[in-house]
Amino acid sequence: MNVPQNLRYNTSHEWVLLEGDVATIGISDHAQEELTDVVFVELPPVGKTVDVGDPTAVVESVKAASDIYAPISGEVVEVNNEVEANPALVNTDPYGKGWIFKLKVKNAAQVEALLDAAGYEALIG
Amino acid sequence: MSTIQSTPLENLHVRLGARMVPFAGWNMPVQYTSIMDEHAAVRGAAGIFDISHMGQFLVSGPGALEWLNKMLANNVAKLGHGQGQYSFLLNEAGGVIDDLIVYRTGDSDFFLVVNASMIDEDFAWMAKHQPEDVELRNESALWAGMAVQGPESAAAFAKACPGQTLPPRNGIVRFPVEGGDAVVCRTGYTGEDGFEFFCPAEKGEAWFERFIESGAKACGLGARDTLRLEMCYPLNGSDLSPERTPIEAGLGFFVDLEKGDFIGRDTLANQKAEGLEQKLVALEYTDKGAPPRSHYPLEDAAGNVISELSSGVLSPSLGKGIAMAYVPSALSKLGTELFVDVRGRKFPAKVVKKPFYKPATAKA
Numbered sequence: 001m002n003v004p005q006n007l008r009y010n011t012s013h014e015w016v017l018l019e020g021d022v023a024t025i026g027i028s029d030h031a032q033e034e035l036t037d038v039v040f041v042e043l044p045p046v047g048k049t050v051d052v053g054d055p056t057a058v059v060e061s062v063k064a065a066s067d068i069y070a071p072i073s074g075e076v077v078e079v080n081n082e083v084e085a086n087p088a089l090v091n092t093d094p095y096g097k098g099w100i101f102k103l104k105v106k107n108a109a110q111v112e113a114l115l116d117a118a119g120y121e122a123l124i125g
Numbered sequence: 126m127s128t129i130q131s132t133p134l135e136n137l138h139v140r141l142g143a144r145m146v147p148f149a150g151w152n153m154p155v156q157y158t159s160i161m162d163e164h165a166a167v168r169g170a171a172g173i174f175d176i177s178h179m180g181q182f183l184v185s186g187p188g189a190l191e192w193l194n195k196m197l198a199n200n201v202a203k204l205g206h207g208q209g210q211y212s213f214l215l216n217e218a219g220g221v222i223d224d225l226i227v228y229r230t231g232d233s234d235f236f237l238v239v240n241a242s243m244i245d246e247d248f249a250w251m252a253k254h255q256p257e258d259v260e261l262r263n264e265s266a267l268w269a270g271m272a273v274q275g276p277e278s279a280a281a282f283a284k285a286c287p288g289q290t291l292p293p294r295n296g297i298v299r300f301p302v303e304g305g306d307a308v309v310c311r312t313g314y315t316g317e318d319g320f321e322f323f324c325p326a327e328k329g330e331a332w333f334e335r336f337i338e339s340g341a342k343a344c345g346l347g348a349r350d351t352l353r354l355e356m357c358y359p360l361n362g363s364d365l366s367p368e369r370t371p372i373e374a375g376l377g378f379f380v381d382l383e384k385g386d387f388i389g390r391d392t393l394a395n396q397k398a399e400g401l402e403q404k405l406v407a408l409e410y411t412d413k414g415a416p417p418r419s420h421y422p423l424e425d426a427a428g429n430v431i432s433e434l435s436s437g438v439l440s441p442s443l444g445k446g447i448a449m450a451y452v453p454s455a456l457s458k459l460g461t462e463l464f465v466d467v468r469g470r471k472f473p474a475k476v477v478k479k480p481f482y483k484p485a486t487a488k489a
Contacts, residue, residue, distance in 0.1 A: 036156065036158075036159040036160065036161075037159045037160065037161040037162075039416060039439045040414075040415050040416055040439065042415060042468070042470075058415070058468070060415060060416050060439075061160070062160040062161065062347065062351060062416065062438060062439055062441065063155065063156075063160060063347050063350075065415075065416070065418070
């Protein structure tokens with residue numbers, strides 16, 4: 001299972017990459033494997049403000065819809081339109097082309113509070 | 126249901142890496158690799174499903190034929206030896222208790238395959254109406270069952286059962302195997318050529334593995350659902366219910382109103398004479414959209430909620446949303462545009478001809 005060291009992780013399987021005051025968010029390799037074939041991604045509107053734990057996007061496999069929760073608070077500043085057109089990117093490149101949305105971060109301490117790679121590896125066993 | 130039951134193949138599924146889920150009171154594999162993968166295997170080659178959870182009833186005795194014709198909506202008298210037909214067990218109001226397949230195995234001997242969640246209810250309903258000259262036996266626990274489906278299923282059978290011959294389409298054969306008999310039926314729930322193989326429960330694992338070695342890929346309930354919905358085959362409990370008749374479900378072809386009286390006939394005859402208020406239609410997205418799923422609201426062009434989806438999925442073969450729903454007859458015409466509400470977003474869909482998908486392989 002691929003768990004990059006440079007990312008932070010939410011217990012609900014989102015990953016976070018903080019660059020400056022912008023966080024890129026997607027779902028982990030483990031999550032995409034659990035979901036299997038992703039066939040639809042519902043993106044949030046740019047400009048939407050979200051709090052920690054808010055359902056912000058939806059990733060759907062053939063069988064089920066799964067909410068993607070905001071791991072931190074912030075404003076949606078960019079969404080990945082490419083995954084809307086090609087949802088399989090979430091499966092094939094979950095940490096790269098399969099990213100889902102970007103938040104302008106209010107409070108960087110919230111990122112620090114997330115799991116690090118070792119903590120997430122322990123979680124998914 | 127308080128306890129989850131296991132099929133004779135449960136340990137094998139776990140060994141094969143299946144993801145197990147509770148379904149209809151049974152612990153069943155939903156998928157082994159992925160639904161898309163398994164769906165494609167059945168459309169393109171061969172897949173094998175555990176159907177041990179389904180029920181098997183034996184009906185025999187001098188009055189068996191006459192009695193079954195009173196209990197079931199289709200005409201059992203049309204069956205020759207070794208032939209099967211799709212039929213319905215109806216309540217007094219014509220609603221569907223269960224859809225099942227009845228096979229004739231002798232002059233007065235019948236083999237019924239019923240839905241997993243309905244075994245007890247079907248049996249109780251039938252036992253309640255059982256006359257003295259008919260024997261009814263529930264053999265569900267004795268049999269392991271597997272469905273091998275796909276264009277290469279006949280080749281898999283030939284490899285796994287050398288010297289044996291598949292029955293013709295809708296047929297049934299019985300032959301001895303180690304530990305008892307095998308019953309092979311050639312029907313299916315995917316639209317592809319295929320067969321069901323029933324054997325003594327304790328031999329189930331060995332046979333399932335033998336069919337895998339003969340070219341069938343292990344498939345779970347997820348692919349079973351996408352495959353059957355592409356064919357518009359109804360799922361009992363979703364597309365069929367005690368509140369809906371087979372006529373409303375568009376399955377009048379499997380009802381014989383001319384054969385004489387049967388339970389539920391009056392309602393069906395009235396519906397046939399007076400027309401239907403609602404009908405089960407096939408809906409296809411006109412564009413890309415979020416997968417439709419059962420219970421999602423369905424709206425007319427004016428934005429009125431007219432119904433909810435009884436089944437829905439993103440079709441792996443067609444790459445777009447497909448669904449079924451009961452709609453007012455006025456909105457059931459082919460081409461009618463309706464809207465599926467997915468979490469507040471409306472996706473346009475139109476009423477299309479059934480089935481959604483036509484298998485490329487001709488049925489034997």
